[in-house]
Amino acid sequence: MLNGAMRGAFLFLLGAATTVLFRRSQAKRTVWQLDPYKCVQCNRCATECVLKPSAVKCVQVYPMCGYCKLCTGYFEPEPVSLDTGAENQLCPTGAIKRRALEDPYYEYTIDEPRCIGCAKCVKGCVLFGNGSFFLQVRHDRCVNCDECAIAIACPAQAFQRVPADKPYLMKDREHQA
């Protein structure tokens, strides 16, 4: 019985020690992320990632979005008409969904499985809109390479390592005002 108690205590101490070690390793752990304010929408996130499709996806910050009828991240620069016809859509993979809200506002949502991170929509949104579309490394799929192939190729040095417990670099409205 004493032997069993000692074994239990040993396991308990082992567990505690493991927990401490794990937490320390978590505190130091970092992941790759790109700074949206440095991003120049060069396409390389789509072509350089070791994953196919890329772990970089477009994200949408709704508080920044203008919910515009003419969304320059959704529509071609010179659309035939402002509807969901394929000829009017900017995204080559059809990864942005448009939904009518109260007139004249529309909601735009990224269909992540279709997004390859080419940043075409980001460019349109940043150039003419509020910049609520931007790229982020999605950590539910990024394999966190020691040397990120995109970071090496990024012409804007937008990639950096960030703490794993704060893995995203978000845009915000205050930055724009």
Added chain:
Amino acid sequence: MNEVPRKTEQATRRQFLRRSVGGASLFGLGSATGLLGFPAQAEQAGTTGGGSGGRSLGKEYTYDVSKFFKTDPALIQYDETAKIATGLGELSAVAIGPEDRVLVAGDKAVRVFSKTGERTGEFMLDERPRCLAAAAKGNIFVGMKDHVEVFDASGARQARWNNAGGDALLTALAVAEKDVFVADAGNRVVLRYDLGGKLLGRIGKKNPDKHILGFIVPSPFLDLAVGADGVLWVVNPGRHRLEAYTFDGDLQSFWGEESLGVKGFCGCCNPIHFARLPDGRFVTSEKGLPRVKVYSAKGEFEGVVAGPELFPNQTANPNSTAAHGVCMDLAVDSAGRVLLADASTREVRVFARKK
């Protein structure tokens, strides 16, 4: 509502795994080790590669609007004749005062320049100014984020008006003989005050009975002006048009169309600023595709004051412009010169009609 919830979901999963380790389970240790490693590696194992190896995406993945950044020389009607270095770090607004004095607001100050560009005065503010206007008698009205302050010509504060309320973000001011109009982009409305700061009315709220569609203001730009004809003109940027109102708030007319082409207003929401020429014509400025153009009093495109080529600081890095509030405020003096507050160069750039 945004994509961040996945982050929360992931953190929760990690917390769960962390708790497993806390239970001194070797299984937990194994799971934690797996988490420390690469969570998606196994499922993605068959889809990894070694980078592009020089691969590039096709033309359909390129956003190319370069042709719109070139201006047909035949359309350019103005020359840049002077630049006034404001010395301010962040330009907010430009206005013309009596004797064509040039008033510039920025940082926490208003600076006064002669019409030839010599600095003649300055007064300090308690906070960052957002907009500016001068009355014929010399009083200067400064719009802060949520209220208006009034100064005499020497810069002595005369009054501080009540807070506009709500999500106020004041972006433009215009002074008429007995009224002051204030554009509130945050609440998407124009406020009408008397010269003493008493609120007289709100203009531009959606009202189908009066055929008023309401202002659409996706980014913090809502400009207005009162011309010599006594009509209040307000930009409706999300509808790419300018709307004329009576002082009592009745919609009279509107003009403008969306287009990346030179005759229209580009992007989600333009123009961001405008001013009236002495003969009633309009000068407009746009963001995204930075350009300044002239329209007739009826809203017909006439020509270009300054094309995108004249704003290299803005076009080189769209991330620093667009929604981030680059100032392209406009004013027009009695000689018809166009004065542009260019925040990217921190100058007031002066354009005169070609002879």
